[in-house]
Amino acid sequence: MSALLEIRNLHSFYGKSHVLHGVDLTVGEGEIVSLLGRNGVGRSTTVKAVMGQVDSTGSILFKGEEMIGLKAFQIAHKGLGYVPENRDIFPTLTVEQNLILGEKRSKEAKAKKARWNLDDMYGMFPRLKERQHTAAGVLSGGEQQMLTLCRTLMGDPDLIMIDEPTEGLAPKIVDLVAEYLNVLKNRGISILLVEQKLAIALEISQRVYVMGHGSIVFEGSPADLRADANVRKEWLEV
Numbered sequence: 001m002s003a004l005l006e007i008r009n010l011h012s013f014y015g016k017s018h019v020l021h022g023v024d025l026t027v028g029e030g031e032i033v034s035l036l037g038r039n040g041v042g043r044s045t046t047v048k049a050v051m052g053q054v055d056s057t058g059s060i061l062f063k064g065e066e067m068i069g070l071k072a073f074q075i076a077h078k079g080l081g082y083v084p085e086n087r088d089i090f091p092t093l094t095v096e097q098n099l100i101l102g103e104k105r106s107k108e109a110k111a112k113k114a115r116w117n118l119d120d121m122y123g124m125f126p127r128l129k130e131r132q133h134t135a136a137g138v139l140s141g142g143e144q145q146m147l148t149l150c151r152t153l154m155g156d157p158d159l160i161m162i163d164e165p166t167e168g169l170a171p172k173i174v175d176l177v178a179e180y181l182n183v184l185k186n187r188g189i190s191i192l193l194v195e196q197k198l199a200i201a202l203e204i205s206q207r208v209y210v211m212g213h214g215s216i217v218f219e220g221s222p223a224d225l226r227a228d229a230n231v232r233k234e235w236l237e238v
Helices: 042-048 072-077 094-101 109-113 120-123 126-128 141-153 171-186 198-204 224-228 228-238
Strands: 003-014 015-029 032-036 055-062 080-083 159-163 188-193 207-212 215-220
Touching: 003 042, 015 032, 015 042, 015 055, 015 188, 015 215, 032 042, 032 171, 032 198, 042 055, 042 080, 042 159, 042 224, 072 080, 072 215, 072 224, 080 141, 094 141, 094 171, 094 188, 094 228, 120 126, 120 141, 126 141, 141 159, 141 171, 198 224, 207 228, 215 224, 215 228, 224 228
Parallel strands: 032 188, 032 207, 080 159, 159 188
Antiparallel strands: 003 015, 003 055, 207 215
């Protein structure tokens, strides 16, 4: 399987604060990879660095092309989608208006048939169809998470990075999110999942990375991580 996203020796900074220390990470085509770790270790910084939102050195190759030095909107147009932890919906716009805003507008995008449309989104998440004319700001947390994910999909990404999609959601909605991440994978989208819930990550991922103090401290399969009590105890368990 060829690497779609390849991060090598990534160092990232907030001003003088050195947050990432030589991160190496890959995501293959049609693969779900989870990035695990406690709060504050640099997981969110990693995905923000990929999107050009953090000062970084090293190399971030996407489809073989260097992303470091590009602006966030340029990176998004290359086919990288990002669902931030804070969801970033437009609260005064309706669900449908939020989704339409996610569509790519470039000539290249219009020439190429998009994989996703409004009917796909409503088919995957019937609740959004019921709420299509409702202001996004009054949706529940779970509905807002669905909306953010769908708005990103409307941009037709080849790889989607999702930061803490299950944070604050009811267990039933968490299961639904896991189910739909598998649907995305089956439709050919690669996923880099930043997640604290070990159970969901181990259930749906092909590979996992564990981060500690701005570095990768473990890489392997879910089975490898289940078998390594020392890594779980030192880097994951509270």
